[in-house]
Amino acid sequence: MMLCKLSLKNIKKSIKDYAIYFFTLILGVAIFYVFNALGSQTVMMDVSSSTEELIELMMTMLSGVSVFVSFILGFLIIYASRFLMKRRNKEFGVYLTLGMSKRKISLILFFETLFIGIISLVVGLGIGIILSQLMSLVVANMFEADLTKFAFVFSSSSCIKTIIYFGIMYLFVMIFNTYSVSKCKLIDLLNGAKTSEKIKLKNPILCIIIFIISCLVLGKAYHLVTVEFLTLQEAENILVPIVMGCVSTFFIFWSLSGLLLRIARSMKNFYYKGLNSFTLRQFSSKINTTVFSTTIICLMLFITICLLSACLTMKNSMNANIKELAPADFMFTTNMNMDKYYDSFRTYGYNDNKIKNSHYTVLEMFNIFNYDITRDVKEYVEINTYATPDLTMNHTLGSKLDSVRTSFPFLQYDTKESIIKISDYNKVARLYGNEEYSLKDDEYMIVADFKSMVEIRNMALENGETINLFGHTLKPKYNSCQDGFLEMSSNHINTGIILVSDNVINEDYLVQNHLIGNYNTSDKNEIEEIENNINALAKNPKANDYLLPSGSTRLSIKEATTGLSAMVTFIGLYLGVIFLISSAAVLGLKELSESSDNKQRFRMLRKIGTDEKMINKALFRQIAIFFILPLILALIHSVFGIMFAMKILEVFGNDQLLPSIIMTTIFMVIIYGGYFLITYYCSKNIIKERY
Incomplete structure (x- = not known):
């Protein structure tokens, strides 16, 4: 009973600082339910038999996509738990110092995960049920269904499916947490927050050479998927520019990580202005682990932008073509x-x-x-x-x-x-x-x-x-x-x-x-x-x-066009939104962990007389660098990725590309920008001086 109370107290204490974690869980549950409940919503609609078959096919496709989505969300939840565990190293060290066994700490984490799971499932399902009613109106509009028989519908099968999938995810989190606690050492827990990565300035000549080579390789990949597109008729040929793009993206970030600080240092008026030197050194202090994760996030953002733009263009073009071509x-x-x-x-x-x-x-x-x-x-x-x-x-x-x-x-x-x-x-x-x-x-x-x-x-x-x-x-x-x-x-x-x-x-x-x-x-x-x-x-x-x-x-x-465009739209939205949430959540959680580790540094700034406005500005810039850096390269990738997609989908036409890009931009601003703001305000709360 005491462990349960302690777990609830820990959750209450953590909600404010780690709103991103809870927000992501709730959003993941809601989205999972909404897309899996589409079939149940259409039961109340008066549609033709052929349209009904198309809806059934769409739901079969979405069920398959849900399995893939569950893996993404599962890795995201485990990744988030890893950062939350790191945040609480000192707390666990205190527990061990006071004589609490690792088994009891594991039980505390078990109850916390259980309570968090129940809360996120309940809230997420509630939001999902409401959103699914709005989504059903979208489906009805796409299939031109008769809404006279429309009624509020709760999909019990989708609810059970959501609970089972997320239950399995939380089970893996419990296992991960138990394993992590069993392997931890008291000295590491107490001193974990004090350790930071040494700033290693890479050889600037080597960085410049690698940066130039990476840009040339990336340029060749762009050329292959646009100008030489018609030579990529076989699967193995298409993989070549994909591999070139992924590898060159990694080395561009690797080389930039060694150049940015040196370039900034050479610009003394900029480097020593305000807290720029502090911000850049904060950015560089974790640069080695940032390169790989930034590469993954950049590629996920690239996939999201291309996926949403291409799917929405295909859907809009097909619908617009019916009047002209039929x-x-x-x-x-x-x-x-x-x-x-x-x-x-x-x-x-x-x-x-x-x-x-x-x-x-x-x-x-x-x-x-x-x-x-x-x-x-x-x-x-x-x-x-x-x-x-x-x-x-x-x-x-x-x-x-x-x-x-x-x-x-x-x-x-x-x-x-x-x-x-x-x-x-x-x-x-x-x-x-x-x-x-x-x-x-x-x-x-x-x-x-x-x-x-x-x-x-x-x-x-x-x-x-x-x-x-x-x-x-x-x-x-x-x-x-x-x-x-x-x-x-x-x-x-x-x-x-x-x-x-x-x-x-x-x-x-x-x-x-x-x-x-x-x-x-x-x-x-x-x-x-x-x-x-x-x-x-x-x-x-x-x-x-x-x-x-x-x-x-x-x-x-x-009818065939409507069915295909609906499948493309919902699958594209499903994957695109999940990829976007995952990218933003990983960045947000990483920055929250960094803010937690750097509380002492921000406290030192206050002691030497830095005002709160300058500290918040430095924090804002630090978080902005991590969010904007992968986004910039992802946007450049997306220009050529969308050109490649439009060549594949040219049979549908590309007249509707601009509205699709605008819609994709809105999604990016709302979700990615929303995570950025939540990360900033939560980080500001973490580093705030407690009186």
Whole structure:
């Protein structure tokens, strides 16, 4: 009973000085509950069956991420406990001096961990339950769910899961604390606060050389992930700039640790101004242990910034693309003349009857299946796509082929180009609300919207490369690709379509027929019924011998896009926030420990007449250096990291990058800046003179 009271008294005494530790525990519990309770919140929402499946998939992904998150939080809690144990070395030494056994000290720590765990779980779950209701509104908005049936929901499964995961973490902390106490020696406990790391001034020449080499290596890594991005097609190649970046980051901090104090000392007006010399020596006194931890924190901040920026950009771009890239209600396509040109179709599961019967348009195929789609639509267009082995990318690139092949060896240059009549394309453009074009009989043009392929094709178009098609020699009308597309999607996937005059086309090379249009209703339920009827045609016995048209609809694209963007958003936020909290918490705890160790030094400043304002200013600067130093390099890394991510995600577009960066900045300011302020005020409380 006495040990329990002592434990509670210790907790009460420590809360003020170590608010960061308790704040991190509570925040970790709340975030863990919120993201694991998303599935339970959606139970009360009226969503379609396909949307429900997407939500289930999202929750499966989040459950997997939660395991990874639990490891991060577990290491963070153990790391925090290590610093708290160090803070209390003298206290434990006094206990041992008074005759208390190590077993009883371990029991005190056991009760403290137990009480802290219970308090953080209760408070964290309470906050998490409230936040989860707000998060459910975000989910409902993303999935366009009907909120008329929304009600306050408590997820018992998520609560139990949170308690189990954090219970296991606290168990490991108890084991760690018990082990630490069993290994401690009385002399070390009593003198631990007095020991500090000796300031070792590294050889400045060596530091300069290593700094320059590290910057050059880092520059090469930046070059690889941006300019030479397309050479990183294999996993082992991508690892090269990652390793280069990590190693060079460590040595940049290592070399700076040896240069900063020397540079500052050479600037005597700065070094001896106010308490700058004290602040810089405080920074240097623990520099050897700071280098590695600063490197880890810098890389975690870099991952956080890139992850949040990329995920939010992808989500915003995909949502914005739906209106632009899926402007019609449906697009159905059927392959034609497969027996003439596509023997390889047999390898894709097409039987001989389907290949033999591949001479019907989309409308004709629907009629064969006894389905009259025209009764459900108000407008539609029919267009054809052509292809010939005599026109591949090898031919359209012309004299630029060799230089392009050298830079982009992975492209399939022997793939047949898609060819469309200019009149057919204009039908689609009119329906989509896109620009229409005109061509002479000796001209061709290319429409595309996939940025990388546009850049490649423009090399040939700028050179005026001619093509030979069905006995006609054609010259490009434009010296660059024009923006446009045929296939509806939520992404920019059109790598290039060749448009030619109607008089150039040879109908013998017809390979696909497309039906594109709008339904005669805008009611979502009625549209779902129409599309369910079309999907049900797959059960028709005629499906064994005839090729049922494949299709993409605005509704299916929208639902798939919503599901993917939701998964990307929540997983990105989940990991990003946890990484950000971990980085800031580690820095905060380390600085609190430093402040505790340096109380005697600050007391000496007071004795020689330093006023409280100067002391607080010195403390502020000291903490600011530790928070800003890894952030600066992380921001530099992030510029190139985001460029790399945008190249990978260019299919989604990057028009929404700026809003995403603004949102990421807000997250950084609130969480990272919040931890900085909490660290400063807690440190100020620790070094405050007690009267």
